[in-house]
Amino acid sequence: MRRIPIRPLALLAVFGALALTGCGRATGDPGDTAGSVGAGRTIRAQQLMQLTKTHAETGTTLLEGPTFDADGTLLVVDVTAPAGAPKVIRVDVGRKTSRSVHTDDRGAYTSAQFSPYDGRLYLTDYAHGEIVSLAADGGDPRAFFSGEIDGARMNPDDIAFDKEGNLYVSDSGGDSSGGAAKGRVIRIDRDGKKTSVVADGLADTNGISFDVDYRGLWISELTENRISYLRLDATGKVTARHTAIRVDGGVAQTDSIAVDADGNLYQALYGRPAMVVYDKYGERLATVEVPRDAKGVDSATNVAITPGGTKAYMTVSGPAGGYLYTFDALAAGVRQSNGG
Template sequence: MKKRAVAIAVLAVFFLVAATFVGAKALYETKSVPKGERHTISEIVPSKAKWEKVVKGDGGFMEGINFDRKGNIWMVSPMSGELLTVKWDKVHQVKKYPGPVGAKFHKDGRLFITDITGVIHAYDPKTGKSETAVSTYKGQPFNGLNDLVFDKDGGLYFTEPMGSSAINPVGRVFYLPANSKEPVLFADKIAYPNGVALSADGNRVYVSEFGKNRVLSVPAKNAPPSPETPFVFGQYEGGIGPDGLAVDTEGNLYIAHFQAGQIVVQDKDGFKYGTIRLPEGAGTFTTNLAFHDGYLYITESSKNEVWRIKVLKKGLVPYGLQ
């Protein structure tokens, strides 16, 4: 029996090493160096595309834009404590919360909402009822929460930035497994973790490190064995830092650059296409973004406006619409 156990253990190690080797080869395989520029923003936005103002809110600080299965826009406002939707070309309050910041739909139709009070709410649009999905980690309350994203299994990544900064990098990212109320720590020691998104293949978690004006890439909780470790995926200049994130089907990452009034676009290897700048007269508080029907939608929170622009790529179908 002992010999059999040893043989099984050896085989397990062999397969693990083999899988890691294959992953390493795919990850670090040499690629041809391009002759000219790798990308231009014209690969993302048609040359004749123009920004269109979708709607303007009355106050607050609109962000956390989402679309439901019927194509309705949902947003939140932490300043005014509102869950919002758009009807008849106007922004309407749906429900009050202490400080809602981010929102994402679950497959079951509920809207999960992060709150600066350290709670994730689960709101049911059909009944109008809301319950607490999670509020503690190992029995201790969270600091204020910010953004969230579901993986393909229904697990939930969410960011906890409050109290952290460039000189106090104590922010954390958590993972809540599907059908669980017990989150696990995913990443820590981050300077204000803001937006969060998953790569197209689901193997990376992108985290906006707002306090250091950069985006981090971290291997996902359920990613296959690989030598890839957390690294800086994108470093930016100007503005303050990256906020909301979105990914298209080709794996390109779209970054709402707060206080810069623009969206930065990078390919799956981190190389930049360029930026999509909001039109003259728009505000610079670009907070969140979402794809819908061939357009990229943006929330600009200083003037409480939603803008959209035609794009050539299709966004990943979020978990809540699958």
């Protein structure tokens, strides 16, 4: 999830201090260099349905955090939905219908993911530095975590759960463009009682996902347009980190990350309705694009790949509204490609 144009007065009224800075066919593409957005083959995603329109109160809409529940139903969040409007949306992709499952008068939710520990849906509230959880049906809202960590409040963007249900949260640290990199990766125990900073000095941390073996974390740093890799030990502490991939996005920036069963990375682009797909060694495999004649969409924020299948659902937004686009992923969906 990233910065979007919002009417200043509406922003103050609705979100307070929120600074929003997280079935295709393969075709030939001549490409250029391996690191550029035009390289590799092109996968054309197709529009499935429109979910939201621009909100009068906030002047925008921004879909994020697609995730499948245990029954295979897709849920999506709308970051900029005002009070009373659907903030968590349940989608029947077969019937192309949707309905609201949660709203409130406060949260600006930038991601959603189900915990492997308690089965609840966890949401990051970027505006208030909090994480809340809901029952699987969208009811029973609970405050999971709020407050400072090592003297600083979070701007939580995305979540990655480890196998035991502990949370690893990308904390953007606010906008770090033109200043010190304040982004962090925060670990919160599954009971919400113990926290730690596992990495800091990051440039506007956004996407976060475990690799397929849970040996490390892929993270995107928005204001540097790079993907970094954090190697973890058995206790979840970072033992090494390095820049893994530099994304030449032009005006677009690195948003959320998903990982499929083959370990491929799907890097969403804020500022362009597309995703870039790399293998774990940084080789550019493909670019997922919306059709060339698509109007009024300017960003792809995230993707969920059907667990055990290859049908992928990409959240795309812009002045025309918020949409779901579909394409065939390069490999099957796993937990790491289901929200975040």
